[in-house]
Amino acid sequence: MDLLHRVLFTAFGTLTLFYVVVKISLGYWKRRGILHEKPKFLWGNIKGVVGGKRHVLDALQTIYDTHKGQAPFVGCYALLKPFVMVLDLELVHNILVSDEGYFTSRGLYNNVSNEPLSGNLLQLDGHKWRSLHAKSVTVFTSSNLHKLMPRLLQVSNIFGSRIGEQKLQQLNVSQLVDSYNIEVIGLLGFGLTGDQVEFRKMSRSYWNNFSLWRAYLALELPLLARLVQYTSYDELATNYFYNLVHAQLYQQRLRDRQPLQNFLQLFSAVDDALSDAQIAAQAFGFILAGLEPLNATLSFCLYELALQPDLQDRVRSEIQQLLHQHDGQLTADSLKQLKYTKQVLNETLRLHTPYPFLLRRATKEFELAKSVFVIARGNNLIIPVAAIHRDPSIYPDPLRFDPDRFEAAAVKARPAMSFLPFGQGLRGCIAMQLAEQQLLIGLVALLQHHKYAPCAETQIPLQYDNRKLLLMPKTDIQLSVEYVDT
Ligand code: HEM
Numbered sequence: 001m002d003l004l005h006r007v008l009f010t011a012f013g014t015l016t017l018f019y020v021v022v023k024i025s026l027g028y029w030k031r032r033g034i035l036h037e038k039p040k041f042l043w044g045n046i047k048g049v050v051g052g053k054r055h056v057l058d059a060l061q062t063i064y065d066t067h068k069g070q071a072p073f074v075g076c077y078a079l080l081k082p083f084v085m086v087l088d089l090e091l092v093h094n095i096l097v098s099d100e101g102y103f104t105s106r107g108l109y110n111n112v113s114n115e116p117l118s119g120n121l122l123q124l125d126g127h128k129w130r131s132l133h134a135k136s137v138t139v140f141t142s143s144n145l146h147k148l149m150p151r152l153l154q155v156s157n158i159f160g161s162r163i164g165e166q167k168l169q170q171l172n173v174s175q176l177v178d179s180y181n182i183e184v185i186g187l188l189g190f191g192l193t194g195d196q197v198e199f200r201k202m203s204r205s206y207w208n209n210f211s212l213w214r215a216y217l218a219l220e221l222p223l224l225a226r227l228v229q230y231t232s233y234d235e236l237a238t239n240y241f242y243n244l245v246h247a248q249l250y251q252q253r254l255r256d257r258q259p260l261q262n263f264l265q266l267f268s269a270v271d272d273a274l275s276d277a278q279i280a281a282q283a284f285g286f287i288l289a290g291l292e293p294l295n296a297t298l299s300f301c302l303y304e305l306a307l308q309p310d311l312q313d314r315v316r317s318e319i320q321q322l323l324h325q326h327d328g329q330l331t332a333d334s335l336k337q338l339k340y341t342k343q344v345l346n347e348t349l350r351l352h353t354p355y356p357f358l359l360r361r362a363t364k365e366f367e368l369a370k371s372v373f374v375i376a377r378g379n380n381l382i383i384p385v386a387a388i389h390r391d392p393s394i395y396p397d398p399l400r401f402d403p404d405r406f407e408a409a410a411v412k413a414r415p416a417m418s419f420l421p422f423g424q425g426l427r428g429c430i431a432m433q434l435a436e437q438q439l440l441i442g443l444v445a446l447l448q449h450h451k452y453a454p455c456a457e458t459q460i461p462l463q464y465d466n467r468k469l470l471l472m473p474k475t476d477i478q479l480s481v482e483y484v485d486t
Contacts, residue, residue, distance in 0.1 A: 021080075028082040029075030034373075036075030037063045044077025050212055052466040057356040057386045060085070064387035072368055073375075076382075079216060084381045091368065092383055092417040095360055096425040104130070104426060107361035107380050109218040115231045116277045117238045120285035121430060125361070133426070135274060136282065139266045140430050145437060146332050147260050148188060152441055153330055155183045160445030165483045170455050174476035177298040180442055181291055188434075189286035190241075191248045191262040198240070203287050206237035238284070245280035290431060292470050293354035298442050299477045300352040301345060303462060304401045306452040306479050311403065315341050316447045320486055323448065335440050343406035345439055349421035351401055354470050356386035358423050385420045386471065394418045448486075455480035 022042055029036035037045045045063060048054040063085055067074040072088040086092050095103050105125040110118040112128070121132055159180045163171075179200075186192035186199050215232065218225035231238075248264055260266070263286075267279045274282070305312035318340050326334050359382060366375040375381070390398040394414060395405060404410065411419075422429035429435065446452075454460060457478040465474045 025080035034075045035071045039077045044079050046078050055464045055466045056469055060384040061387040064384045084379050086383050089415050089417040100425045102362055102364050102366045103360040105361040105363050106359045109222055111226050114229045117281050117284040119281040122289045135270045136430055138270055145434055149332050156441045156445040163450055168482050171481045172476050173302050173479050174299045178295050181294045184438055185286045188262050189283050191264045202237040202240045206233045208234040241284050242280045245283050249276055296354045296472050297348055301348040302452050303477050306454050315344055319444050319448055343403040346406040347403040350389045352471055353386040353389050353421050356471050358383040451482045451484050452479045
């Protein structure tokens, strides 16, 4: 056989093999006889998502809207990977809460030996996650959050005064809230006081070498990815965070018996101590899991309030009244009185759900009660939270921003599992209480003395960034801001 024939033969063989692998992968649900969304060759059901033409929320919502009510779950594919999309809220409850022991894995890639910061709670599974989770719940307690509250208020007070007293100015609200959240994370998560220029830079650059394709391959073939030492994050940034935590822990240990000031102290004090590398991974978790959802929530919230000034005035007067009653001082208890402000935050999290879906992996076969359906061991599950939050049978006129949906009676009337911005159960957001506190205190600082309104640069209607899996604005949110003396 001459060279040309050999090349043609090899190319043909490779293409045939590729075709067969794709066909077999995309035939998974058909072979199991399960209702599924028909996949497109190679793309599965996320055509357009990988190239940034549409947001993953849109792809998931299409599947949810098409099949809801037909079965407890429907099969679908992210490229070649089969997923169970859960449609029924009772099944959501089983998976997240009542039968969570079957679904304690999330199935994300991690490689702790080569990339120690990937050993955070979000990415770990199995016994490593279990042991770390048991220790971490002793850190994120209400009593610790109470003790750290003065530090949080310290940042928010300085932040509020920094917005300025100009009569009218145009502000990049996305950058404004980012500076607040980074400062809080720097102080509480990493014990950083003073200059945070480098920290800010690194917090923005750790995704620098991210490629969706490579991340997908690492998810599909984790053993191979570990073999070739695939890393998810920018090396410069992760080295910076790692070394920063080591230096901070060293300094803290020299100052023995100091009052509680940050989470590094709490993580170092847990029984059956964590190693410094494990503590560094948990501190990194603040940035990885927390920064972007906090930024998105605060900026979406201001955007919605700018469009509806009457709601904004109502929030501002609630805040001013509370501060007046408590001599301008906030406490964890007094924050609970900000009922309407909390409703506004919840409505923001419903309409612009930062994590539009939750992931689980079945670690054991799960038989659905009173049905013939089985979720097989190793199946990946997706809970389409944002689609549930926009389901008109649960939230009528779902695209309207209406905080009254979160009045106590309305919440009680809705089914369980219909509001899941922080997930739920064992693998739910471990920092939910901290995040809610940070958001509420941030809103107090932002709204106490300032009014927000759309300006020429405000993008209306708002668009999401299709290249992100989280729900983020496509471009920075800009608003006009006016100082109001009270
Ligand atoms: C608006 C802010 C936030 C939102 C909306 C949010 C939402 C979420 C969601 C949806 C999950 C997955 C839950 C599940 O699978 O059931 C999660 C997990 C997690 N979040 Fe948050 N989060 C926020 C802020 C934070 C912050 C500030 C931290 C800082 C430490 C944090 C740390 C984590 C961690 C470590 C996990 C993984 C927990 C585990 O798997 O055991 N989050 N978060």
